[in-house]
Amino acid sequence: MTVKLRSEVNVEETWNLKDLFETEEAFNQAIKNLTEAVDQFVEKHKGKITDAVSAIHALKDYEKIYEMVIPAGTYASLSLSTDQTNDEAQMRASKFDSTAAKVFSKVSFLNSELSELPAETIEEAMNESAEFKNYLEKLLLFKPHQLHPEVEKTLAAFQSSFDAPYGLYNTTKLVDMNFGEFEVNGKMYPLSYNIFEGSLEADPDAEVRRAAYKAFYDKLKDYQHTTAKTYDAHLQTEKTTSDLRGFDNIFESLLFDQQVDRELYNRQIDLIMSELAPHMRKYAKLLQKVHGLDKMTFADLKIPLDPTFEPKITVEESRKYMQDGLQIMGEDYINMVNRSFDERWIDFAQNKGKSTGAFCSSPYGVHPYILISWSGSMDDVFVLAHELGHAGHFYNAHKNQNVFNSRPSLYFIEAPSTMNEMLMANHLLKNSDDPRFKRWVISAIIARTYYHNFVTHLLEAAYQRKVYERIDAGESVNAGILNTYKRSVLEEFWGEDVEIQEGAELTWMRQPHYYMGLYPYTYSAGLTISTQVSQRILKEGQPAVNAWLEVLQAGGTKTPVELSKMAGVDITTEQPLRDTIAFIGSLIEQLETLTNEIEVGSN
Incomplete structure (x- = not known):
């Protein structure tokens, strides 16, 4: 293959x-x-x-x-x-x-x-x-x-010259890097960015998963110095621009368009680093116990809790998930979802040279486009729901606002996307009392929605803050410094419960978000808002949905604080974030309880 x-x-x-x-x-x-x-x-x-x-x-x-x-x-x-x-x-x-x-x-x-x-x-x-x-x-x-x-x-x-580092980063990552194949027990496995992130990183077979991890990070290591130099060029451009424009610091410059202050930015990082970490360490230990691992390593954090229960989901089957899970959003919204399949708004293919991860591009005056590399897992269902959240946001905003008013602050941009993940989870949980199915759904929420947005991207943000503090002090970065910063953040968050083995420090090379300003922390900011609103929808039903649709239609005519308030969430306080962290903790406790029930029932 x-x-x-x-x-x-x-x-x-x-x-x-x-x-x-x-x-x-x-x-x-x-x-x-x-x-x-x-x-x-x-x-x-x-x-x-x-x-x-x-x-x-x-x-x-x-x-x-x-x-x-x-x-x-x-x-x-x-x-x-x-x-x-x-x-x-x-x-x-x-x-x-x-x-x-x-x-x-x-x-x-x-x-x-x-x-x-x-x-x-x-x-x-x-x-x-x-x-x-x-x-x-x-x-x-x-x-x-x-x-x-x-x-x-x-x-x-x-x-275009200022944007060149981002283009160079993608060329290095997607054109020059050739991962080839790796061998486990006499069998050869193909490796690429999309194959690693789409399946091998979460492969239930520990030997295959850890071998894929080593082969993947060994290749990244070959390009660390070029990638670091590329990133430093981008950072120096941002710093020079910030100084030219008379901002007090680079953070003020990058937060300006987000329409939020540094307090909201720092709070998001500091609270999650300190208060979510104990919950996620507990989740890591649960994964280790269920899979019978000798030790829990960084390479094991993406494995599903119950891989034997994971169905393979086709693209067409995913449409039914979207229709059922998002139907609460109304007929017009579901019509948009159906059009995205029927009119080929979505690129599902896996191929050489394709951008990693997933995104939604929403050009004004046309319709949204979604990129995803479909592997057929439940993770893909949540990723697609996430990107359709972006699509539904701009589908509504573009219909109600002009081109200058349709796009909100980056701080708010991930709220509609993560909202769809929460709606999907709520729907799945509501339709079954089977302990194993419930555990599967909750573990999907933790492993996809919260791990991706509240852990992966948040750890990016904590690392990125260290980088910008250095740049703001007039210094530069190289591969050694970036590796040190990334490893320190990973070790601080996971403590002694997860071994951060060699290669993990190169994780900073995997994300394009560092070329998009202070973007990584906004994932957890958006999910904080959507978690609270999704709970409101569960309690209030249609009135809460209607309020959310009005938020989507408002586009960029209001600040993040104002948009959140429209949806019933006050992000000027730390309470929504604390409530969301507590909610994540309760989900992990449910996973532990359900796992014990399942183990007792099988004995």
Whole structure:
């Protein structure tokens, strides 16, 4: 068995990018049209934004340009994400990046001229055109950090260069790294990023799992210095930008667009590191006991609690899970779910060069696209529910908001996605009293929903904070420093209950999130919100669902605090987080109780 090439996968397992552009010629024409529209925009508005009326006219024309950029950028990005080895896709993405840099450099005068207007003029424009109120409010907040127009133009022109480290990271990871095969007891197993993360990392056979772990991390080790240098280049760009714009520190700079303060950021990391760790160590010991392991190692943390009960789930069977688990969200939402299958919004295939993990891209004016590498496990069902949560969010937001108002703060972005995982779990638990089935569902919630979002991404965040503190102090990082930071975070969280064996320190190489600012901690922030709202839905039913749908439709018109309050959660206090950690603890206690029941029943 070998990893398939993209050309060898079934087209029905792939997404249909023709909804973006029917042909390559259409894409090239769109790039040409965009370039011409920008030149016309510059001629029409540059140096002429002097009052509220001219500001509104310029924003209306800019809105049209922004709506032209999105499908072209999405097409270039998505076609590359399914096969990073494809020369044509690489060149297309580069062409778009170059065009986008020129576009945003040319139109950078817009924010510069708007920022130079008196505050009362901007307020007048906000009053006369509610659709741009949100855009202008953010502009006013950013005004102290706005640089000279020529500097802004130059920075925008260099954007594709600033984004280069992320592209280099993906090329190293998905093109240059060849994992080959590994052998266990005379049998050869193929290995790749997607195969390791999709199945081998959780293989019930300890010999296979640990051998896969060693082979995987041995290959990562070969590329640690290049990857570290790439990451440092990205960090230095962020630090320089933060200093240029006059932020007090890099954290303030990166949290600015998230519309939250550092207290919320630190609280999320500190409380989970200290108070969730004992619960998760208990879960690790339960895994060790059930599987009869000689010791619990980092390589064993992803194994299912009851692998013999794990059904293999086909793509079509997953649709039924989505329909049943998410039906509480209403007919329109389920229609969106069905369309995602029928109209090929989802890329299920496993192939060489495909991006790892899963994501949802939601281009304004089209429909969402979901990338996942389907292996047929229950984990995949929760991952798909998660990504459909993103899709449902922007499906609702795009229908109710303009392109400037549809996207909320990054802090809130993972709440709708993790909400779907909770709804799926609630549905499954409600429909069976069988102890083994209940244990399977609860263990899936812990192993997928909470481990992934409250452990994996949170440990990324704790490590990332150490990195940024170093960068903020004017220093750099290399592979040795990053390895030390990552190992220290893993050892602090797992204590003596889990052996952090050689290779685990290289886990920092696996995630692209470090190239997306302070993103990792937002997973636990979003899941804190969705855990509380899902409990409210269990108690109140339809009124709570209706409130949640209103939150989705609000898009980015409110801050994370305001959106959470709409859903009945006050994130200005630590109570929702403490309640969520306690809820996770109660689930692990249920797993212990159910395991004892099952063991007694089988004797």
